[in-house]
Amino acid sequence: MDITKIPHINEVxxxxxxxxxxxxxxxxxxxxxxxxxxxxxxxPSIEEAIKRSGLKxxxxxxxxxxxxxxxxxxxxxxxxxxxxxxxxxxxxxxxLTDCHWPxxxxxxxxxxxxxxxxxxxxxxxxxxxxxxxxxxxxxRSHGGRxxxxxxxELHIDVAFLGAPSCDPYGNANGxxxxxxxxxxxxxxxxxxxxxxxxxxxxVITDHLxxxxxxxxxxxxxxxxxxxxxxxxxxxxxxxxxxxxxTKNPKELLIAKTAADVIEASGYFEDNFSMQMGSGGASLxxxxxxxxxxxxxxxxxxxxxxxxxxxxxxxxxxxxxxxILDVQSFDLIAANSLKNNRxxxxxxASYYASYVNRGAAVNQLDFVILSALEIDVDFxxxxxxxxxxxxxxxxxxHPDTAAGASLTVVTAPLLRGRIPTVCERVNTxxxxxxxxxxxxxxxxxxxxxxxxxxxxxxxxxxxxVTTIEKLxxxxxxxxxxxxPIQYKDRIVGVLxxxxxxxxxxxxxxxxx
Amino acid sequence: MSGRLRRSMLFVPGNNPGMIRDAHIYGSxxxxxxxxxxxxxxxxxxxxxxxYKALTTLNYGKKELVVRINDxxxxxxxxxxxxxxxxxxxxxxxxxxxTAQDVIDCEREIERIEREAGIxxxxxxxxxxxxxxxxxxxAKEIAFSSKRLIGIALGAxxxxxxLKATRSPEGIELMFARGMIVNAAKAxxxxxxxxxxxxxxxxxxxxxxxxxxxxxxxxxxxxxNPRQIRPLHAVFTPSERDLKKAMAIMDAIAEAxxxxxxxxxxxxxxxxxxxxxxxxxxxxxxxxxxxxxVEEV
Numbered sequence: 001m002d003i004t005k006i007p008h009i010n011e012v013x014x015x016x017x018x019x020x021x022x023x024x025x026x027x028x029x030x031x032x033x034x035x036x037x038x039x040x041x042x043x044p045s046i047e048e049a050i051k052r053s054g055l056k057x058x059x060x061x062x063x064x065x066x067x068x069x070x071x072x073x074x075x076x077x078x079x080x081x082x083x084x085x086x087x088x089x090x091x092x093x094x095x096l097t098d099c100h101w102p103x104x105x106x107x108x109x110x111x112x113x114x115x116x117x118x119x120x121x122x123x124x125x126x127x128x129x130x131x132x133x134x135x136x137x138x139x140r141s142h143g144g145r146x147x148x149x150x151x152x153e154l155h156i157d158v159a160f161l162g163a164p165s166c167d168p169y170g171n172a173n174g175x176x177x178x179x180x181x182x183x184x185x186x187x188x189x190x191x192x193x194x195x196x197x198x199x200x201x202x203v204i205t206d207h208l209x210x211x212x213x214x215x216x217x218x219x220x221x222x223x224x225x226x227x228x229x230x231x232x233x234x235x236x237x238x239x240x241x242x243x244x245x246t247k248n249p250k251e252l253l254i255a256k257t258a259a260d261v262i263e264a265s266g267y268f269e270d271n272f273s274m275q276m277g278s279g280g281a282s283l284x285x286x287x288x289x290x291x292x293x294x295x296x297x298x299x300x301x302x303x304x305x306x307x308x309x310x311x312x313x314x315x316x317x318x319x320x321x322x323i324l325d326v327q328s329f330d331l332i333a334a335n336s337l338k339n340n341r342x343x344x345x346x347x348a349s350y351y352a353s354y355v356n357r358g359a360a361v362n363q364l365d366f367v368i369l370s371a372l373e374i375d376v377d378f379x380x381x382x383x384x385x386x387x388x389x390x391x392x393x394x395x396x397h398p399d400t401a402a403g404a405s406l407t408v409v410t411a412p413l414l415r416g417r418i419p420t421v422c423e424r425v426n427t428x429x430x431x432x433x434x435x436x437x438x439x440x441x442x443x444x445x446x447x448x449x450x451x452x453x454x455x456x457x458x459x460x461x462x463x464v465t466t467i468e469k470l471x472x473x474x475x476x477x478x479x480x481x482x483p484i485q486y487k488d489r490i491v492g493v494l495x496x497x498x499x500x501x502x503x504x505x506x507x508x509x510x511x
Numbered sequence: 512m513s514g515r516l517r518r519s520m521l522f523v524p525g526n527n528p529g530m531i532r533d534a535h536i537y538g539s540x541x542x543x544x545x546x547x548x549x550x551x552x553x554x555x556x557x558x559x560x561x562x563y564k565a566l567t568t569l570n571y572g573k574k575e576l577v578v579r580i581n582d583x584x585x586x587x588x589x590x591x592x593x594x595x596x597x598x599x600x601x602x603x604x605x606x607x608x609x610t611a612q613d614v615i616d617c618e619r620e621i622e623r624i625e626r627e628a629g630i631x632x633x634x635x636x637x638x639x640x641x642x643x644x645x646x647x648x649x650a651k652e653i654a655f656s657s658k659r660l661i662g663i664a665l666g667a668x669x670x671x672x673x674l675k676a677t678r679s680p681e682g683i684e685l686m687f688a689r690g691m692i693v694n695a696a697k698a699x700x701x702x703x704x705x706x707x708x709x710x711x712x713x714x715x716x717x718x719x720x721x722x723x724x725x726x727x728x729x730x731x732x733x734x735x736n737p738r739q740i741r742p743l744h745a746v747f748t749p750s751e752r753d754l755k756k757a758m759a760i761m762d763a764i765a766e767a768x769x770x771x772x773x774x775x776x777x778x779x780x781x782x783x784x785x786x787x788x789x790x791x792x793x794x795x796x797x798x799x800x801x802x803x804x805v806e807e808v
Contacts, residue, residue, distance in 0.1 A: 247712075249737035253537060414532065441536045477532060477569060 039168030039211075042226045046080045046204065049225045050158075053200040055081065058088045059157035062198060064191035065095035065118075066162075066174060066327065070183075070237020073162035073204055075102045076229065082111045090114040092154055094145060094190035094348070095393050098122030099237065107132055116154060118142060119383075119393020128491055129389040131507040137390075137492040139383065139429075139505075142190065142326070143352025143359065143399035144497040149197045150355050153499055159198035161191040161218065162232040166205035170223025171216040174328070174345075175338045182207045183235045186328020186337045187307070188217035192347035195222040206232045217345055239331045245287065246280035250412055250441050255284030257462070258368060258410050258439045263292055264460035265437075265453060267365040267406045270298040275305040275367040275400050278329040281410045282368050286310045293319050304351070304360050305367075305396060307343075312336040315343065324360050326351040326396075352399035354497045361396070361403030369397055371411045371438075373425040376467050378432030378447050380409060381425035383494070386418045388484035388508045390492060394429050398497050401434040406453070413440040418481060419474035421445075421467060426484060428503040429494060438467060445470055485509035515575060516540045516799050517662065517702055518731040518747040519740045524549040525558030525578075531565045537737035538744070541575040546591050547582075547606050555587055559594050566598035577638070579604040583617060592617070596624040601636055602661055607669065608639040609646045611656035618657050633659065638704070642666035643673045647688045650695035662702030664733065665692050680716055682723070693728045705732040714742060721746040749797045757790035 003009060003018055017023075043049045055061070061081075063074045074093065079102070081089065087110045091103070096115070101123040106112045114135040120128060128137060140148060148154035163172035164183045172191075176182040183206065195201045195218045202225045203218065212220075246252060258281070262268050268289075276282045287310065293299065302322040303311045309332030314320040316336075323343040328334040336343045352361045372392060373381040380401075383392040401407040411420045420440070436453060438445045445467035446454035458464050485508070492505035521539035523530050525546045534542045544565070550558040562578060578600045580591035595603065605617050618637065625632045637659040641647055647670065654663050665688055671677065676684040689705070696703035705724040708717045721732060721743050731747070734740055749757070759777055764787050767775035775782040 247738070249537060250533065252738065416529075441533065 039226070041170055041220075041223065042168050042208070042228065044227075046077060046202075046227050046229070047084065049202045049227050050077075050081060050084060050086075052225060053158045053202060055086055055089075055158050055200075057086055058090075060090040060092050060155060062156040062159040062194045063091070063093040064161055064188065064194065065093060065097065066185040066188060066191060067183075067233040067238045068185075069097050069099050070234035070239075071097070071099055071162070072229075072231055072233045073160060074100055077160045077204070078103060078106050078111060082106055082109065087111055088113045090116065092116040092145075092156060094142065094194075095119045095395075096121075096124065100124055104132065114138075116140065116145070117393075118145065118395055120390050121392070125390040129505070129508050130510070131487070131489055131491060133491065136490050136504070139394055139492055139494045141352065141394045141398045141497050142348050142396045143354055143361065144394075144495055144499065146193055146347075146349040146351070146353040147355040147497065148495075148499060149193060150349060150353060151499070156194055156198040158200045158202065159191075159194040160202050160204060161188075161195060163188065163191070163203050163205045163218065164232065165207045165209050165213055166203045166226050167209050167211040167213040167220070168226060169211050170201075170203055170218070170220035170226050171211065171213040172203045172205065172218040172223065173213055173215075174217050175334055176207050176209065177213070177338065178209050179207060183231075183233055183238055184331065184334045185238050186334030187325040187345045189326030189346055189351060190348050192218055192345075193349050195219075196347070200224050202227060204229055204232060206230060239334065246284050248280060251280040252284055253441050254281045254410050254412065254439055256288055257441075257444060258285045258408055259288035259292060260460065260462055261408060261437055261439055261444060261457060262289065262366055262406070264456050264462060265366070265406050266456060268292070268296075268298070271301045272298070272365045273301045273363055274303055275361075275364055275396075275404070276303070276308070276311065277368055277370055278306055278308050279370055282370070283308060283310050285368055285410070286314070290314055290317075290319060302360075302363070304364060305400065307333040307336075309333055312340070312343070315340060324351070352396055352403070352497070354399075354499075359399075359403065361399050364400060364404035366406035366408060367400040367404040368408050368410060369401060369430075369435075371409045371420065373420060373422055374409060374411065374435070374438055374467075375422050375425045375432070376471055378409075378435040378438065378467065379425050379428045380430040380432070380435060381427045382429045383492075384427045384505060386415075386481065386484075388426060388486060388506075390505060394494070398430040398434065401430045402497065406437070407435050408437045408439060409435055410439045413442045413470060413474050414478055417478045419471065419478055421471040421474050422481075423471070427494065427505055431496070431502065438470070440470060442473055443470055515661075516731075516796075517575070517704060518800070519743050520577060520704065520731060520733045521737065521740065522549065522579075522707065522733055522735045525562045526550050526554040528561060531561060532569065535571045535574050537740050539574075539734065539737070539740050540731065541577050541602075542571060543577040543579055543604060543733065544600075545579045546587075546595075547579050555581070559591055563594045563598045566595070566600055575602065576600045577602040577604050579606060579640075582607045583613070583620070588617075589620060592620050592624060596621055596630070596635055597628045599630065599635070602638055603635060604638045604640060604664070606640050606666065607642050607646070608653055608663075609641075609643055610649050611652040614639050614653060614656040614660065618659060621659070635659065636661045638662045638664060640664045640666045641688070641692060642669035644670070646670075647691050650691045651698065654695040654699035654701060660699070660701050662704050662730065663692055663696050664704035665689060665706045667706035682720060689724065689727055689729070697728060702730040703728060705729045707733045707735045708739065709735065711736040711738060714738075718742050718746060744800065747796070748800050749793050753793060754797055757793045760787060760790040761794065 095118040165176040166172040443465040486506035489507040496502040519539040520541040581587040693703040763775040
């Protein structure tokens with residue numbers, strides 16, 4: 001056949017050629033029993049996977065934080081990289097936590113010279129606050145990180161993604177369908193995006209299961225290699241078990257007020273959508289809202305975000321129609337993902353990206369968020385403690401605050417001797433113009449740019465005051481704290497979700 | 512009915528700064544700082560100092576502030592009075608009251624301290640907790656013993672120990688004491704206040720007990736956990752049905768009075784003075800217990 005005779009062939013196909021069998025991959029006629037057990041993707045060790053990935057000095061590696069404080073993967077992989085003598089890497093994790101303190105040595109010995117993350121806690125965070133690293137940490141929200149990956153602002157060379165189950169071809173999941181006793185994290189929302197965009201993707205699992213591991217969180221089409229290890233994490237750290245309902249009277253008081261605020265806000269109508277956090281007050285708010293939903297006979301269209309057992313219970317009762325789950329906070333949520341067909345796993349971009357064609361946060365009627373500090377302009381700090389040391393995570397805070405029609409921050413007015421409401425937060429994580437209401441144990445403050453909302457809350461008899469009065473009230477009891485002493489050196493940069501610098505964190509000054 | 516509602520009196524251990532600081536946020540009618548049984552002997556000074564400081568520095572708005580002192584026979588009670596009266600609480604609660612003389616002795620000390628400190632004499636209120644078999648028998652004399660008394664209260668744990676009985680969920684062992692105390696209080700025109708319900712996780716049992724004491728005529732109850740306040744107030748809030756009935760009674764009697772009659776008829780039933788008084792009380796209770804606006808503190 002003379003393909004040049006095909007009309008317009010060069011216009012309809014730019015890269016065509018003439019079919020020749022010898023140019024194609026050899027057809028596989030592997031024996032039945034061989035196909036059952038073997039795959040060229042399964043490698044004997046992490047070392048081998050790193051070698052094959054072509055990881056070199058100066059590249060960027062990525063990890064997810066679905067194993068929370070039980071994660072073994074980050075330390076396991078970076079230890080191996082260190083042994084292989086690779087240096088000056090950027091570690092871009094969706095978040096880091098207490099258990100990642102061994103990174104301190106790898107920063108000191110030059111293996112890691114830059115970190116991107118949503119959060120940082122424990123010894124590693126303390127050392128960084130004291131100036132451990134030359135490059136400042138880049139903190140991004142979950143949506144901000146997704147957008148940075150999508151726009152190549154953050155390019156991932158090799159992703160190392162832990163998974164509680166994976167088949168020999170790379171179909172990976174946050175739970176295991178065949179074995180109830182394996183570790184389990186539920187949604188792989190943050191890992192999904194890394195798998196999609198990384199140049200090379202390595203799944204690390206402790207449960208190799210039969211192909212196909214479907215339905216899957218990460219598809220084999222995005223996975224280069226699979227490594228089987230003894231343990232990917234400590235199940236106790238990955239899942240703290242069932243989330244318990246708080247008995248703390250102050251949390252209950254805040255939660256009751258928050259639920260009353262939502263009810264009076266005009267957004268608590270049939271087919272509403274919501275996102276709740278995993279803290280005591282958030283969980284209690286969900287329970288108060290549940291009672292109100294039953295009383296008013298209204299349903300929730302979808303619940304988004306980090307998903308808890310509380311939301312799952314409401315889903316199973318028919319109160320919440322759909323669950324969009326980027327991260328499962330407890331075992332009940334993880335099991336629901338496995339068992340409930342309308343519990344949908346979503347990736348970080350779908351959840352909250354600023355640059356894609358539609359993120360779920362933009363569909364939120366209301367969200368309940370927390371705060372370490374909130375200032376008179378409603379700016380929120382969820383990152384640095386009262387001593388200026390990094391001990392938190394941005395998470396989806398700025399993304400949901402910007403996306404939701406009603407953003408409610410709940411916090412006690414005082415924590416010990418520290419007022420929560422202050423003149424100026426130490427670190428701005430979420431800008432005040434995206435926060436609508438602050439609910440404390442001693443009153444509710446509405447952002448002045450929402451006067452109609454303030455009227456509604458007053459009409460409902462809620463204890464509405466101004467944020468300045470809340471600040472005064474707090475300072476009357478515990479006084480005004482001395483400002484934290486910092487050095488000039490910048491140790492952290494907070495990137496807002498549109499990749500603009502919203503604030504910096506400086507090295508703490510210690511006497 | 513005197514001016515104040517005392518449906519709930521929240522116990523706050525006097526040596527717990529966090530709880531002292533936040534005591535006003537839960538919406539109880541009164542706050543009772545405790546220097547007595549919730550404070551270990553080694554912490555008595557600390558608690559006295561903390562409560563004094565709290566009363567003189569923190570702003571609790573219009574909440575009624577009560578301090579439970581140690582009994583005078585312990586030797587600690589007098590030290591409590593010396594400090595606390597000067598901090599100007601609304602009410603001093605005297606524990607383990609057995610006789611009218613206990614109240615009179617305490618009142619004498621309070622009056623002396625008021626004079627010494629230049630505080631208007633008589634401005635410190637008192638309440639007496641009855642916690643023994645002899646105290647219950649003397650309830651009448653105790654209730655009439657001082658003009659400062661705003662109420663008498665039952666302290667069940669010591670009382671039941673004295674009886675050599677045990678606490679039961681239905682409270683059969685407290686029947687006599689509750690009856691004596693509520694009757695003595697009402698005879699003296701003061702409030703009757705019930706004991707604490709210790710099983711804080713048993714909301715159902717708590718509501719049953721609150722319902723019982725309300726029916727008996729008690730004005731309120733001590734609470735040991737803020738979580739008990741909301742259900743307690745709900746018990747003391749008149750139902751819509753009762754409210755409608757009370758309003759109908761008031762309308763009927765107003766109409767009868769306009770005709771020059773003191774007796775009216777409603778749905779075929781006679782309405783006379785005591786029924787009107789009860790309806791009026793219920794409406795007053797409702798007015799006062801309506802959602803209280805947030806106080807500027």
